Amino acid sequence: xSLITAEKISKEFTRKGKSKKRFEVLKETSFEINKGTVTExxxxxxxxxxxxVSILSGLLQPDTGKVYYEGKDxxxxxxxxxxxxxxxxxxxxxxxxxxxxxxxxxxxxxxxxEMYGTEDKEEENERLAEELLNKVGLKDYASYKAGELSxxxxxxxxxxxxxINDPEVIFADEPSGDLDEENTKNVLSxxxxxxxxxxxxxxxxxxxxxxxxxxxxxxxxxxxxKEEKL
Amino acid sequence: MRFRFNLALKNIKARxxxxxxxxxxxxxxxxSVFGGSVFIRSIQNGLHSYEKRLGADIIVIPEEVKEEGSxxxxxxxxxxxxxxxxxxxxxxxxxxxxxxxASYQFFxxxxxxxxxxxxxxxxxxxxxxxxxxQPWIREAYEGEITDGDLIVGSxxxxxxxxxxxxxNVTLNVxxxxxxxxxxxxxxxxxxxxxxxxxxxxxxxLGFEDFKDVDPDSVISxxxxxxxxxxxxYKTAGNINIPIEGVNAVTSQKMIYGxxxxxxxxxxxxxxxxxxxxxxxxxxLIALFSLIAGExxxxxxxxRITGASKKIITGALLWEAFLIALIGSVSxxxxxxxxxxxxxxxxKRSLELPVLQPGAGFMILTGFITIILSIIICxxxxxxCVLRIAARDTGLLSKEGV
Numbered sequence: 049x050s051l052i053t054a055e056k057i058s059k060e061f062t063r064k065g066k067s068k069k070r071f072e073v074l075k076e077t078s079f080e081i082n083k084g085t086v087t088e089x090x091x092x093x094x095x096x097x098x099x100x101v102s103i104l105s106g107l108l109q110p111d112t113g114k115v116y117y118e119g120k121d122x123x124x125x126x127x128x129x130x131x132x133x134x135x136x137x138x139x140x141x142x143x144x145x146x147x148x149x150x151x152x153x154x155x156x157x158x159x160x161x162e163m164y165g166t167e168d169k170e171e172e173n174e175r176l177a178e179e180l181l182n183k184v185g186l187k188d189y190a191s192y193k194a195g196e197l198s199x200x201x202x203x204x205x206x207x208x209x210x211x212i213n214d215p216e217v218i219f220a221d222e223p224s225g226d227l228d229e230e231n232t233k234n235v236l237s238x239x240x241x242x243x244x245x246x247x248x249x250x251x252x253x254x255x256x257x258x259x260x261x262x263x264x265x266x267x268x269x270x271x272x273x274k275e276e277k278l
Numbered sequence: 279m280r281f282r283f284n285l286a287l288k289n290i291k292a293r294x295x296x297x298x299x300x301x302x303x304x305x306x307x308x309x310s311v312f313g314g315s316v317f318i319r320s321i322q323n324g325l326h327s328y329e330k331r332l333g334a335d336i337i338v339i340p341e342e343v344k345e346e347g348s349x350x351x352x353x354x355x356x357x358x359x360x361x362x363x364x365x366x367x368x369x370x371x372x373x374x375x376x377x378x379x380a381s382y383q384f385f386x387x388x389x390x391x392x393x394x395x396x397x398x399x400x401x402x403x404x405x406x407x408x409x410x411x412q413p414w415i416r417e418a419y420e421g422e423i424t425d426g427d428l429i430v431g432s433x434x435x436x437x438x439x440x441x442x443x444x445x446n447v448t449l450n451v452x453x454x455x456x457x458x459x460x461x462x463x464x465x466x467x468x469x470x471x472x473x474x475x476x477x478x479x480x481x482x483l484g485f486e487d488f489k490d491v492d493p494d495s496v497i498s499x500x501x502x503x504x505x506x507x508x509x510x511y512k513t514a515g516n517i518n519i520p521i522e523g524v525n526a527v528t529s530q531k532m533i534y535g536x537x538x539x540x541x542x543x544x545x546x547x548x549x550x551x552x553x554x555x556x557x558x559x560x561x562l563i564a565l566f567s568l569i570a571g572e573x574x575x576x577x578x579x580x581r582i583t584g585a586s587k588k589i590i591t592g593a594l595l596w597e598a599f600l601i602a603l604i605g606s607v608s609x610x611x612x613x614x615x616x617x618x619x620x621x622x623x624x625k626r627s628l629e630l631p632v633l634q635p636g637a638g639f640m641i642l643t644g645f646i647t648i649i650l651s652i653i654i655c656x657x658x659x660x661x662c663v664l665r666i667a668a669r670d671t672g673l674l675s676k677e678g679v
Contacts, residue, residue, distance in 0.1 A: 107582065128586045135584020146579045150292030159288075160583045162281055209583065 054079040057113030073099045075271040086249045091268035097252045105219045106130045139210030141220040145202040149195030180208040199226035221252045236261045286596035304605025307558045309613035312647045314551040324459035324631030332529045333410025334501035341525045356464030358387030358399040360487045362496040376513030378505040381407035384473040385498035388444045399465040402473025410501045419453030425471040432457040445479040459633025566662030602655035606648040
């Protein structure tokens with residue numbers, strides 16, 4: 049049974065400015081993600097990859113079509129249920145450096161961990177956060193303000209944050225964007241390790257290095273998703 | 279709930295500059311409401327107390343005293359003064375049409391010299407006929423006021439031996455009166471015999487004001503209670519026209535002047551408070567709108583990491599609540615620190631009776647001010663930020679990046 053299934057999803061946006069012209073970002077796209085796989089989505093910039101990932105992760109409602117997670121229609125769930133699911137089951141690594149720069153590195157992780165009532169397990173949460181920071185090479189920066197980190201370090205922080213709740217699915221939008229070769233390899237290895245634990249990883253990337261870690265590759269072109277042979 | 283509160287607290291701490299600015303504006307809002315309310319209430323209380331303490335419908339005093347304004351100075355600001363008129367005025371007033379009761383009083387100032395403990399206004403009354411001072415004294419002292427006894431105003435400091443010395447005469451302090459907010463708080467009261475002994479002693483000590491003054495043939499003022507149903511202004515006219523050298527002033531006229539002053543001051547304070555509120559609300563809205571862009575990013579991060587709209591709304595409302603609470607409490611504390619130590623100076627400069635309201639009024643006003651600040655802050659905050667929180671997460675995250 050697939051972990052996430054998207055059925056004929058489409059999405060339109062209205063262009064900003066005077067024209068207010070509508071444009072179709074996704075055209076009746078269907079898709080499946082299975083447990084224990086790395087799926088890559090490649091394609092031109094502005095081709096709808098990020099929008100697609102936002103819809104799959106419950107962040108953006110499609111105009112038509114359905115998205116199922118373990119058989120449950122994501123957009124039939126209430127905002128509370130969908131948000132909690134996103135917190136517990138999904139790990140999202142956004143394209144840009146979306147972290148709280150005024151909080152410390154470890155606080156950024158604990159905030160996500162404690163969102164649905166685990167503040168009482170403070171020590172355990174901290175230990176887990178430190179372990180993850182160690183894994184992404186940020187152990188020594190735990191008490192630093194996130195704003196003090198470089199672009200690559202912020203990217204690794206976002207990766208650690210996405211993994212803090214031991215999610216079933218990881219959505220990573222250009223995760224290697226700011227990373228050097230060594231850190232890219234490290235992060236992709238982490239993703240590979242996660243699939244060995246039965247987790248699913250969806251990577252939106254332009255990185256050729258990432259291809260060797262993928263089980264499936266899809267190309268997004270003008271709102272159409274096509275599988276490519278490895 | 280705990281997470282929302284902690285998140286709000288973290289946000290306030292993490293954005294110390296932004297939070298401080300908002301707290302300062304809330305503090306200004308609260309300070310203007312609390313300070314304005316307490317001050318207006320103080321002068322309302324002062325007027326009420328002044329009206330109550332006058333106790334007479336008409337006050338007859340020497341003409342020159344009214345012209346110089348020294349009687350108002352005694353009653354409003356507690357500036358001691360001595361004045362006399364012939365005792366025959368009392369009999370003439372008693373016989374005037376419209377007068378129900380007339381009782382005389384002495385007003386003499388203690389000297390700023392070694393013979394006197396402090397410069398105060400000494401007021402003597404006739405226990406047999408007095409109707410204006412004794413009812414007030416009875417609120418603080420039930421016993422008989424015998425010769426040599428003094429009842430002191432609330433601002434007078436009573437020495438440990440409970441004795442005060444004026445013109446080398448030692449007098450016993452029987453009781454202290456409640457605060458009135460008027461000049462009478464700086465006065466001491468005794469019966470006529472006590473005052474006469476002071477006048478005689480002052481004369482023997484060579485004080486010019488009392489030279490050759492026979493205390494049995496002079497008085498300072500006549501307090502008049504008007505006959506029921508008789509026009510009080512007509513009674514005042516009945517006194518002023520035939521009796522030479524005196525001025526009969528109705529208490530209504532005296533209060534009218536104060537009430538006008540009060541109305542003007544209250545109006546100015548009201549306008550200033552209103553302006554501060556309008557300006558503060560405009561600044562709050564402008565600030566909230568300015569930081570709304572910044573909040574889009576924060577809210578997008580929270581949504582991406584799984585915060586529901588309820589969690590975000592809750593955290594934002596906690597943030598607004600905490601900012602308003604800290605701001606309003608600080609504002610009330612700051613205005614109290616500035617206002618209360620200078621209340622007497624303000625009172626003197628305004629020449630109005632000022633009587634601070636009791637603790638109950640202060641606590642209630644403080645509480646209402648805090649609630650009002652929380653509502654204003656919450657509403658303006660909601661207008662600017664909560665509508666962002668309610669937007670589609672995907673669009674939010676797209677704008678946030």
